[in-house]
Amino acid sequence: MFDNTYVRLPERFYARVQPSVAPDPHLLACNQDLIRDLSLQDFLGGDRQAAQFFSGNRLPDGAEPIALAYAGHQFGQFVPQLGDGRAALLGEVIGRDERRYDIQLKGSGQTPFSRNGDGKSALGPVIREYLLSEAMHALGVPTTRAVAAVRTGDVVQRERPLPGGVFTRAAASHIRVGTFEFFAARNDQEALRALAGYAIERHYPDVGNDDYVGFFDRVLERQAALIAHWMDVGFIHGVMNTDNTSIAGETLDYGPCAFMDEFRFDKVFSSIDHGRRYAYGNQARIAHWNLARLAECLLLLHEDQPAFEAVLERFPARFDELYRQRMAGKLGLSDARPDDAVLIKLWLDHLQANTLDYTLSFRRLADSLAAEALGQFGDFGLRWRQRLAEQAADPERVRQKMNAVNPIFIPRNHQIERAIEAAINDDLGVFHDLIAVLKHPFKDQPEYSQYAEPPAPSERVERTFCGT
Ligand code: AMP
Ligand code: MG
Numbered sequence: 236m237f238d239n240t241y242v243r244l245p246e247r248f249y250a251r252v253q254p255s256v257a258p259d260p261h262l263l264a265c266n267q268d269l270i271r272d273l274s275l276q277d278f279l280g281g282d283r284q285a286a287q288f289f290s291g292n293r294l295p296d297g298a299e300p301i302a303l304a305y306a307g308h309q310f311g312q313f314v315p316q317l318g319d320g321r322a323a324l325l326g327e328v329i330g331r332d333e334r335r336y337d338i339q340l341k342g343s344g345q346t347p348f349s350r351n352g353d354g355k356s357a358l359g360p361v362i363r364e365y366l367l368s369e370a371m372h373a374l375g376v377p378t379t380r381a382v383a384a385v386r387t388g389d390v391v392q393r394e395r396p397l398p399g400g401v402f403t404r405a406a407a408s409h410i411r412v413g414t415f416e417f418f419a420a421r422n423d424q425e426a427l428r429a430l431a432g433y434a435i436e437r438h439y440p441d442v443g444n445d446d447y448v449g450f451f452d453r454v455l456e457r458q459a460a461l462i463a464h465w466m467d468v469g470f471i472h473g474v475m476n477t478d479n480t481s482i483a484g485e486t487l488d489y490g491p492c493a494f495m496d497e498f499r500f501d502k503v504f505s506s507i508d509h510g511r512r513y514a515y516g517n518q519a520r521i522a523h524w525n526l527a528r529l530a531e532c533l534l535l536l537h538e539d540q541p542a543f544e545a546v547l548e549r550f551p552a553r554f555d556e557l558y559r560q561r562m563a564g565k566l567g568l569s570d571a572r573p574d575d576a577v578l579i580k581l582w583l584d585h586l587q588a589n590t591l592d593y594t595l596s597f598r599r600l601a602d603s604l605a606a607e608a609l610g611q612f613g614d615f616g617l618r619w620r621q622r623l624a625e626q627a628a629d630p631e632r633v634r635q636k637m638n639a640v641n642p643i644f645i646p647r648n649h650q651i652e653r654a655i656e657a658a659i660n661d662d663l664g665v666f667h668d669l670i671a672v673l674k675h676p677f678k679d680q681p682e683y684s685q686y687a688e689p690p691a692p693s694e695r696v697e698r699t700f701c702g703t
Pocket of ligand 1: 317318319320321322348349350351352353354355356474478479488490701
């Protein structure tokens with residue numbers, strides 16, 4: 236069932252690894268729909284066997300586990316060697332959609348790239364990534380996916396001793412901007428050319444095999460669309476280093492990420508982001524910066540700086556356009572005009588000034604169309620009604636269109652923390668509730684209404700930590 240191509244690239248692209256043994260693996264969650272879509276069902280024969288596979292204890296036929304080499308800019312500083320320090324790529328499968336997916340175990344032990352790390356993962360990051368990545372998928376945001384979560388029976392030492400876990404992830408690939416940087420830093424043009432050719436064939440097959448500017452243009456387009464979508468749903472990635480920037484344009488690495496409750500342009504959750512580099516409202520600027528790092532690598536293959544600069548310069552305007560389209564849709568506008576940027580800003584200023592919940596405010600705004608209750612939205616309310624009047628649509632239709640793109644349920648940080656704390660104590664109730672409810676983020680699910688609510692003051696969780 237595996238069809239591995241990355242391992243056929245030159246040996247300096249990776250290190251072969253052996254996942255470490257989990258003493259007593261138990262399946263915590265298993266994504267049956269995805270397993271079917273990836274044609275992985277042969278993998279499984281009951282929960283016990285699945286736990287053996289998804290902990291790395293047993294390798295499925297055809298798996299060739301490797302840890303990938305990459306570098307990266309972390310908080311603006313270049314680190315020439317990072318690599319998979321706690322992950323093993325088992326191999327690639329072709330899904331029912333005929334696309335190729337990486338199947339990776341995360342938290343399966345040390346690799347030659349582990350540096351001082353133990354190569355393991357605590358249960359918390361496993362549960363966080365499972366819930367967040369599946370929620371993103373259900374919201375329509377390009378992302379790596381959650382295949383399974385297991386508890387290993389190990390104890391891992393973090394700020395306190397914690398149960399260990401392994402997360403199984405499916406991704407379009409694990410090629411990052413940092414993978415290009417790894418070879419560029421070594422001035423290894425041959426490897427860069429092989430990597431670029433591979434990435435083009437795998438992700439942008441309609442781009443010419445040595446059309447590096449065309450490739451760059453497509454990567455940039457996907458990043459612009461991705462960040463616009465993050466902003467749409469109120470997502471803060473938290474660690475947008477170049478090693479976490481996927482060439483395929485997927486959300487990659489759910490470390491200290493979070494969805495915001497009340498709206499703030501400069502909202503930060505990550506405990507290590509002291510300079511607010513990766514704040515909510517800074518994400519497009521950072522993506523642009525990361526893309527400049529990719530262009531620098533590609534320049535080693537094709538010395539046409541003006542051509543790369545011309546593409547790079549398009550990013551801010553392209554992002555603004557994609558963002559405006561998304562936000563206009565959330566506000567019920569049937570088209571997005573350049574001057575709608577003013578209306579969008581007025582709305583967000585209103586949310587920030589009144590510490591309003593980002594997600595639920597869009598639903599309340601839509602519901603106000605039925606209730607004729609206007610006053611609550613201040614200056615914005617009047618301007619918005621005028622703008623809607625210009626498109627002469629039936630208010631009930633507008634309300635339905637808004638509710639189709641504005642979620643009720645997001646993976647709220649305090650609920651994620653609740654799910655983790657309970658799971659550490661062997662209670663998977665909240666985890667499984669959240670898996671179920673977040674599958675249908677736009678649908679009213681009265682039985683789960685508590686999960687739609689923002690945290691009470693005593694429930695607020697303001698800080699998130701990396702999985703390290
Ligand atoms: P991240 O913060 O997840 O993007 O990871 C940054 C780098 O640190 C990557 O090279 C990871 O593989 C490595 N790393 C993070 N946690 C561990 C760990 N527990 N053991 C070994 N390496 C780790
Ligand atoms: Mg990472």
